[in-house]
Amino acid sequence: MKRTNLMAVGALVVGLSACGGGSQADSSEGLDCRNVDFIVPYSPGGGSDRQVRRMQPHLEKALDVKINVTYMEGGDGAIGWQALTDKKPDGCSVSNVVAPNIMLLSDSDQDVGFKAADFEYIAWTEATANALAVAKDSPYTTIEEFVDAAKQDPGGLTVAGVGEIGALLSAELGTATGMEVSYVPVSGGVGDIIPDLLGGHVDAGIVGAAHVAESNGKIVALGITGSEESPALPDVPTYEERGFEGATLGQSWGVIAPPGTPDDIVTIWNDAVQEAMASEGTQQALQDEGLMPLEQSPDEAVDYMNEMHEALKAARDNVK
Amino acid sequence: MLDGLMAALTPGYLVYMCIGVLAGIVVGALPGFTATMGTALMLPFTFALPPGQGFAMLAALYVAAMFADSVPACLVNTPGTPSAVATALDGYPMTKQGRGQAALIASCFSALVGTLIGGLAFLLLSQPLAEVALTFGPPEFFWIGVFALTIIGSIAGDSLLKGIAGGCLGMLIGAVGISATGAVPRYTFGTPELLGGISIVAALIGIFAIPQVIQMVRDRRADPYVAKFTRRPGVTGQTIRDILSRPVNLLRSSLIGTAIGILPGAGSPVASLVSYNEAVRWSKDKASFGRGNVDGVVASESSGNSAAGGAMVPLVALGIPGSAPAAVIYGALLLQGLRPGPELFVSDASLVYSFAWSVMLAGVVTFVVGMVLAGGLARMVMIPVRLLAPVILFLSVIGSYAIRSSVMDVFLMLGLGVGIYFLSLLGFHPGPIGLGVILGPIVEPALVQSLSIAQSSSVVEVFFGRPISIILIVLTLISAGWVVFSQVKDARDRRGTDAVEPAPESGESPAVDRVGR
Known part of the structure; x- marks a missing residue:
């Protein structure tokens, strides 16, 4: 009984350590891994x-x-x-x-x-550029509309973003447009912003342009950073185009x-x-x-x- | 829809689904290995497969892992994944009483029912359920978290105060590292290695497995085996009939699990804990929970599994994964060029339906495999403690390392485990601590986000002015009120009979403490 137990544990240990081995790939491309x-x-x-x-x-x-x-x-x-x-x-x-x-x-x-x-x-x-995104059924359809609404009610509109980077992007956009919004940090990643947008819990979110493209129309970008339009978002202007200078981070x-x-x-x-x-x-x-x-x-x-x-x-x- | 079923039953699908089930059972049963990890590891293999079969394999892994994590939870009081924390509360006492096989059978059967209900919800009600899920915003998640914290009342053991302290400790443990919402380091003492905190899984292993190992070693002469295994012919049929004689628990738990599963970010751990709490609340025999009441296992397992099905709802209907393993499947969908969302139901309806059917079929296959293995697995308690304890320790170390390839996680896990062991000697039950660890990362970001949203209106409006929040607040008050009420009643009963409660003996294993009413 004892020997069987020992052998069983021994087999377990050997088996588990063998899992770490992996294949022996002999590289001829110069990488010796x-x-x-x-x-x-x-x-x-x-x-x-x-x-x-x-x-x-x-x-x-x-x-x-x-x-x-x-x-x-x-x-x-x-x-x-x-x-x-x-x-x-x-x-x-x-x-x-x-x-x-x-x-x-x-x-x-x-x-x-x-x-x-x-x-x-x-x-x-x-x-990818960063975009200010709203839900498909949002009352704001252009970046100007959003900025105007924000200016009329400083801090009254909420913008979600990911952690510290999001805060910076939001501040950058605020400086470029002159508007003041309430920043809402999400924790897990851009994935957390989308339900907040779709459920109407925040007014807008700062996400990658790629995320807008992926969403298949559920969220819409009002504007993107940088100086070039994104091929995946053909109708979305850059902030620069609309006179808001200084929002560049992608x-x-x-x-x-x-x-x-x-x-x-x-x-x-x-x-x-x-x-x-x-x-x-x-x-x-x-x-x-x-x-x-x-x-x-x-x-x-x-x-x-x-x-x-x-x-x-x-x-x-x-x-x- | 029927095409989907036909597709899911083709040999190609079935083979990969079975592979997924086997992988899921291994991954779920090994503490430290999570369904998330398993799906991530399996992901590259799906590239070579036609999409439907690849997803079937991933979904099967997820489903099987949600059952398999109850195996170590019941047998050695070590949840295989965070979703099994509530299962251990009654599953392990059952094993200690020689009813380990019944515990596993109960878990297996409940997992099946849960998967079927969650899968059906996914198949038939994805769209409307997804709409409902969207109405839950940060304030609602905050209140769900608070509501879940009242579960401490059910699992605290003799002292509610120690339970609350344990819960707070758990949340603080989860707070170590960079804050999720604002890049502020907490409790890192300037060490870069602590910036990532301790992973939840490593923390749970530390909280549950290590004190268990220490106690096993300490008591090895008095208790050379975890428990006795007695062959009980007919236990399978008996257990299942017993469960079916109380269908309300099973049904309610599965529905709770599905409901929580559809909320992005909550997932099986929260679902199983909430269901467990409800099972205690509605039971006529509350005192027996925590001491081997099979209903606890039923509630936790059926809920955890239906949440897996539920997590697929927002994934496919909205493109928002409902849980971490679902997030991996989301990545897999994107990599195959598919865009999750309502359009997927139109453009690739057959794929979506076959996926849903695969989830349910995986549940069936897992059930069959589980039933076959239940007897053999339950016999594992016959392995003497002097072999079992080192193996559990070994797996704990490997599991903690494997999550993030981090040696720091291993050290933290061990340190935490030793610390919690000493706390358990003082009467602190590990359950509330584990609860705090799981819920902290849900409650805190929700609170921060809600407060941030409140900048644009008002705190009162955001926290107390939304219909769903109000419902949740009422539920929380009922739950908390009931806890206080039962504590007062207990105290009055004690005074009445003049009996003095013995302090929890240090000889008892931490998890087999008496549950408070």
Whole structure:
């Protein structure tokens, strides 16, 4: 009886540890990894998850590795990115990155364990403008109507947004339009804003243009940030067009590697990412989701990161 | 609709659904592994499959996990996922009394009924239910959270005060890390690693599993086994007949579960706790809850499973996932190029219907598998504690790590567990603490958002001026009032008979405390 028990426990231990093994993929593409650990610093099902999942099959083929997606949510990305700083810079661990989220953390007063500039930027893959969205049946059909109503009743209209970034975006829009609204922070992500809008609990929400496109008409954008109209939202003007200057912050997703990852490994990853982005299904999927695809070399990725960082700083100075 | 059923019954669908069920049973039964994790892990495999079959597999995993989490909950007082916290309250005492197999059968059968009711709601009433779900805004969620907190009255054990303190402690534990609504760090002591707080699942493992392990080890000479397993021929039929003799509990719990499931963000954990509370409230034998009353298991399991079906309603009807696993399925839908929403019922009606039927079929398959395994699983209590305790500890460590690949979660889990163990010696029941951990992240953001909305009108209008909120407030007052009333009655009874209540002995396992009336 005792021996059987011991054997049973032994088998259990061996079995469980074998689960961690994974396949032995011998890479001939220069990446010397059995498996690749792809960190997503957010919960499954969100925009970052979809970015990674979209690329995953193509990356696996291009790099000849197996990719394990690891969700490390918490601290609005802080946990995942901080974990990346501890990984070996051998190309076997990478992470998704979101702007301006990582810059916001980087600039914050508390120590998050990293700075945005520490990481090696492989490439940014997609971007979206931010939009002021209302429910389909909202009384406001243009941005001017909304702004006027807000001006007549300062603080009387409620605008929902995601956490601290949302507060910044709302303030940025307020400065650009001269209106004053009551900001309502949601906790889980943009997904929490949509029921609030549809149920009439808030008057408007700040979401990515992509989310408006995804919603299939349930929510409507009154205006978007930036200087270019979004192909997924053909009838929506930019704030700039309507005379509201200064609302520029959008959202971008990319891929980063641990600090100190050598250039040749970054290049290998960049090539794989570009291959994934260029594959047929991907371009169409991005368009459908309202995202703008980006094509960058690693150097361009660093420039982009700095641009986004400057834009964030400018926005914060602007609203002070 | 019938096309959907036909599709769901084709071999392709059935095979993947069964795979999902098996995966779900494993994932649900291992503490620390959640349905969310399971669906996320399975997601890449669905890319290679035609959409309907992929979703059937994911839905099956979710459904099966919602049953399987009751296995460790009943057998070793360790909820397999947060949804099984309420199941453990009576399931474990049943096991200690040698009725473990009955507990598992009750759980299995209730899960089946729950899944069928939730699935039917999804199949037939998605649109109207989704409209109802939308009327719940931040103030309503706040009041639901407050209402759920009154459940503490049912699970606090001897001291309501300690129960309330435990609930508050649970909420504080959940508050560690960056605030969800405003990037303000709390209780992080400047450490970057604590910015993410402790994950709910790791916290629950710490609160339930670790004190259990410590107590097992401490009492290993007196109690070398968790419980006795006695073969009772006919226990299956007996248990099911017993449950069916009180159909109101089963039905009410399933309906509560569906109702809560359709509210985005609430999900199975809240559903099972609220149903448990209602079962206690409406029972003629309240004192027996927490000591092995099968109705507690029935209420919790049927509700948790119907909430899974309910969570699909907003997902498909509105494009808003009702729970975390549903969020993964939402991602899967988008990645397959499908847009959840009313249009999906038009453009891909057959897909939606086959999905709904798969949910229900998964419930049936889970039931069959569960019934077959119930006897064998219940025999696990025959494994001596000196082997069981290390295995549970081992799984707890792995499970806590697996959620976010975080060693910090493991340390926090262990520290929490040891701390809660000592608290349990002082008469603190882990149930309310777990409740606080689950409800804190729901109540606090709802409060913050409601207060923010109130900036544009007034606090009174936002919190007290909305019809659904008023209903919830009344329910809360009734629930809280009943708790106070029973405490006063208890005290009066005690004074009347001049008997003095013995303090909870430290020899008793934390979860088998007497439940307050």
